[in-house]
Amino acid sequence: MQYLDFEQPIAELEKKIDELNELSVGDEVLTPEINRLRKKADQLRESIFSNLTRWQRVQLARHPERPYTLDYIDLMTDEFIELHGDRYHADDKAMVGGLATIDGQSVMIIGHQKGRDTKQRQYRNFGMANPEGYRKAYRLMKTAEKFGIPVVTLLDTPGAYPGLEAEERGQAEAIAKNLKLMSVLEVPIISIVIGEGASGGAIGIGVGNEIYMMENTWYSVISPESCSSILWKTWEYKEQAASALKLTAKDLLEMKIIDGVIKEPLGGAHRDFEKSAQAVKEQILKSLKRLNKMKPAELIDHRIEKYSVMGVWLEADQNS
Structure with a gap:
C-alpha cells in the first residue's frame, strides 16, 4: 500500500x-x-x-492505486464488449468504451483509462485522450442512441492530450462535437467523476442528465498546478490554488453543478475496489430507474435546463 x-x-x-x-x-x-x-x-x-483539505483530496484523486475505468467495468458489469476505433484515424487507448450489462440493464460505458506502471502509462498516454479518443466516444454514443441504450461515462483524466499532433488532428473540434452531441442525445446520460476531472478533457464526455463525483475526486477548468503557474509563475502555490478553485465534490454539490457525491471507503477508493465499485453501481442503477421513465424530448430538455442554470450572471438594462 x-x-x-x-x-x-x-x-x-x-x-x-x-x-x-x-x-x-x-x-x-x-x-x-x-x-x-x-x-x-x-x-x-x-x-x-x-x-481533508482540497489539495489533499486532489492527491487522493491521483493516487496510483485508485481503481480506474476498466476496474469499475470489471467489478460492476455482468458482461462487457469493448469497441475500438474512431473509423477515421486510430484506436485511442486513453479512451475505452463498449457495450455492457449491469444487473441485466444494457448500457454503453465510456471512460478515460490510465495505466498502473510505466509501460501501461505510456500505452494509455497517462489517460490523456487524443482527438480519435473523443471521436471514438462520439461514435459509441451515436450507436447507443440508435439502439436506445443509456450512456454511462466515467471521467478520470489530467486533461486532453495537448501535443501538436493532437491539435493538427482537430482536438478542439472533436471535443466541441461531443459537447454538441451530448446536449441533444436522445438517451439518458449519467456522468461520474472517478478520479481527476480536468478541463475540456473531462467535459468532452461529461455532459450528462445526472452528474456525480466520488468523494475524493476533483473537477475543474484547470489543475491547481497550472493555476498556480499562471497566477504566481510557480507551482509552489498549488495548495492555495486548489483552495481557491473550489474543485472538490462537496464544493461542486454546494454550487449545484453536480447531483450528488458517491461515498468512498474510509481512506479512499483504493482501499476497497469492490466497495467503491458497488457504490458506483448502485448510483447508476438508481439514476437509470429515474431517467428511463423520461421520453427523448424530456431528456434533452432536462439536460439543456440543467446546464442553463449553472453559474451566476447579470442581465444588463438595455436602456442604461
Missing part, C-alpha cells in the same frame, strides 16, 4: 501492526496490543479523513 504524505502517521501504526502480527504467529500474547493499535489506527484514519 502506497501512503501519501498526510497518511504517514497511519502508515507508522500499520507498520507496527504488521510487525507484531509476524511475531505473534501461533500465540495470542500480543493480540490485545494488536487490537489496541488497530483501533487507534481506525480512529486516526477517521480523524484525518474527516478533515
